[in-house]
Amino acid sequence: MSNRQTKTDVILIGAGIMSATLGSLLKELVPDWKIKVFEKLATSGEESSNEWNNAGTGHAALCELNYTSEKQDGSIDISKAISINEQFQVSMQFWSYLVKSNLIQNPEDFIMPLPHMSLVQGETNVEFLKKRFQALSNNPLFQGMEFSEDHDKLMDWIPLIMKDRPANEPIAATKIDTGTDVNFGALTRMLFDHLKNNDVEINYQHSVDNIKRTSDGSWELKIRNLETGNVELHTAKFVFIGGGGGSLHLLQKTGIPESKHIGGFPVSGIFMVCNNPEVVEQHHAKVYGKAKVGAPPMSVPHLDTRFIDNKKSLLFGPFAGFSPKFLKNGSMMDLITSIKSDNLLTMLAAGAKEMALTKYLIQQVMLSKEQRMEELREFIPTAKSEDWDLVVAGQRVQVIKDTPSGKGTLQFGTEVITAADGSVAALLGASPGASTAVHVMLEVIKKCFPGQLKEWEPKIKEMIPSFGESLLKNPALLQEVKTSTSEVLGLAGKQQEEKVPELV
Numbered sequence: 001m002s003n004r005q006t007k008t009d010v011i012l013i014g015a016g017i018m019s020a021t022l023g024s025l026l027k028e029l030v031p032d033w034k035i036k037v038f039e040k041l042a043t044s045g046e047e048s049s050n051e052w053n054n055a056g057t058g059h060a061a062l063c064e065l066n067y068t069s070e071k072q073d074g075s076i077d078i079s080k081a082i083s084i085n086e087q088f089q090v091s092m093q094f095w096s097y098l099v100k101s102n103l104i105q106n107p108e109d110f111i112m113p114l115p116h117m118s119l120v121q122g123e124t125n126v127e128f129l130k131k132r133f134q135a136l137s138n139n140p141l142f143q144g145m146e147f148s149e150d151h152d153k154l155m156d157w158i159p160l161i162m163k164d165r166p167a168n169e170p171i172a173a174t175k176i177d178t179g180t181d182v183n184f185g186a187l188t189r190m191l192f193d194h195l196k197n198n199d200v201e202i203n204y205q206h207s208v209d210n211i212k213r214t215s216d217g218s219w220e221l222k223i224r225n226l227e228t229g230n231v232e233l234h235t236a237k238f239v240f241i242g243g244g245g246g247s248l249h250l251l252q253k254t255g256i257p258e259s260k261h262i263g264g265f266p267v268s269g270i271f272m273v274c275n276n277p278e279v280v281e282q283h284h285a286k287v288y289g290k291a292k293v294g295a296p297p298m299s300v301p302h303l304d305t306r307f308i309d310n311k312k313s314l315l316f317g318p319f320a321g322f323s324p325k326f327l328k329n330g331s332m333m334d335l336i337t338s339i340k341s342d343n344l345l346t347m348l349a350a351g352a353k354e355m356a357l358t359k360y361l362i363q364q365v366m367l368s369k370e371q372r373m374e375e376l377r378e379f380i381p382t383a384k385s386e387d388w389d390l391v392v393a394g395q396r397v398q399v400i401k402d403t404p405s406g407k408g409t410l411q412f413g414t415e416v417i418t419a420a421d422g423s424v425a426a427l428l429g430a431s432p433g434a435s436t437a438v439h440v441m442l443e444v445i446k447k448c449f450p451g452q453l454k455e456w457e458p459k460i461k462e463m464i465p466s467f468g469e470s471l472l473k474n475p476a477l478l479q480e481v482k483t484s485t486s487e488v489l490g491l492a493g494k495q496q497e498e499k500v501p502e503l504v
């Protein structure tokens with residue numbers, strides 16, 4: 001063991017978008033705090049936050065049908081859509097602050113305007129979409145949304161999807177031009193560059209193997225330098241476990257009561273990527289469909305234009321898959337080693353309850369490329385197998401916990417788990433994920449630093465003018481926020497510039 005033992009104010013575990021965001025917030029709030037980052041891979045943003053490992057949707061509930069459910073009386077519940085949209089506006093404000101303050105540059109390298117669309121087929125679904133449109137389009141957060149079931153109009157919006165469809169097919173879509181494609185990998189790397197230039201010590205190829213409390217209430221981390229094999233001990237007053245899929249194991253190591261009775265279930269993602277530039281050029285939108293029966297919400301199929309490395313790409317998916325690994329670069333033992341005596345019953349209860357999901361995952365794993373192409377042809381009837389390749393995306397670890405609705409309930413959102421004294425926090429779960437990183441990290445700050453919040457509030461408000469307020473209830477602020485973020489992030493002009501080219 002090396003004798004390098006150092007004390008610091010904050011340790012961030014993992015160099016994904018969550019640690020990047022929390023580090024950047026704290027750096028603005030308390031510039032003189034000493035922050036260290038430990039990441040086991042060779043660079044930042046290589047796991048779920050990487051641009052090829054997620055769908056890059058700036059989730060603002062503009063197109064995702066799972067955020068608007070139909071109530072028993074047939075009306076549409078839009079409360080979740082409102083809350084996701086408000087959370088995305090928080091991210092947009094913080095990113096704008098960073099650009100305006102020159103802490104990061106060139107927003108076009110991480111965010112691009114892109115129409116967000118929902119697409120449904122069949123009369124019942126068309127009726128649902130119409131009702132959903134009526135409920136959302138009157139709401140100021142969703143201003144500008146359009147609906148159409150007219151084939152000519154849809155041909156104009158999504159020629160690749162509409163080509164060669166029967167003229168009498170019931171099909172409808174909504175479209176809103178204020179959607180975005182976000183390169184979370186690029187953003188993560190920019191934020192880590194900014195942190196590195198501002199005195200944050202970033203240690204790559206350092207794996208955190210253990211966490212334990214010290215007698216003075218701090219946390220001592222046992223860290224392995226993967227290059228030299230040396231083991232180091234580092235102590236911090238506050239630790240954020242931003243290990244993505246690796247967070248559950250680390251949280252369990254803390255032994256805090258809040259870490260008990262929680263399990264994780266990994267679901268992997270596979271996308272199809274188009275390798276024919278002529279096809280790529282014929283689509284310009286993120287088009288979300290409806291989830292299949294039994295499918296978990298994160299497996300809603302969508303056809304997405306992406307902007308990666310200054311190049312336009314076209315991705316379809318995600319297909320779900322199963323691997324016992326909790327990280328793409330994880331171990332086959334991850335699932336087994338996450339089962340402890342305190343969460344065994346929780347996991348077993350989930351296993352018994354989630355038979356439909358298990359069946360769905362098994363079916364997805366067994367799909368051949370041609371069967372996947374058939375699913376793609378529900379979107380692009382003319383899709384040719386030779387134009388599409390498979391790419392393996394990131395791992396999501398869905399949280400399983402005991403809730404008032406029963407033991408072993410599978411959760412699809414994100415969960416922030418904190419110690420009662422706020423000295424350690426972990427982020428579990430994956431959805432809506434990176435898009436709401438700023439909102440989620442502000443939750444961590446609220447829970448872990450309640451004593452400092454009053455003093456920090458003016459600075460938080462300077463960075464995020466809507467902090468503590470509802471944009472929905474404050475139309476003037478909403479307008480101001482929308483105008484200024486779209487200008488600063490360079491989205492304003494581009495929304496009109498891009499047009500879908502003529503079909504070849």
Ligand SMILES: Cc1cc2nc3c(=O)[nH]c(=O)nc-3n(C[C@H](O)[C@H](O)[C@H](O)COP(=O)(O)OP(=O)(O)OC[C@H]3O[C@@H](n4cnc5c(N)ncnc54)[C@H](O)[C@@H]3O)c2cc1C
Pocket residue numbers: 013014015016017018019038039040041044045046047048049050053054055056057058059184206207208209242243244245246247250268269270318327393394395396427429430431432433434435436
């Ligand atoms: C298929 C798929 C599609 C998605 N689509 C979207 C989308 O369209 N929009 C959206 O907003 N979100 C999306 N998400 C979710 C989003 O990608 C994640 O919520 C987000 O990237 C999580 O960031 P993170 O920083 O928590 O984790 P990660 O980016 O996974 O980073 C965790 C880091 O911790 C490191 N680490 C782990 N354990 C240790 C250890 N013991 N010691 C040191 N380092 C460690 C890992 O190596 C990794 O670098 C998607 C996710 C998936 C899988």
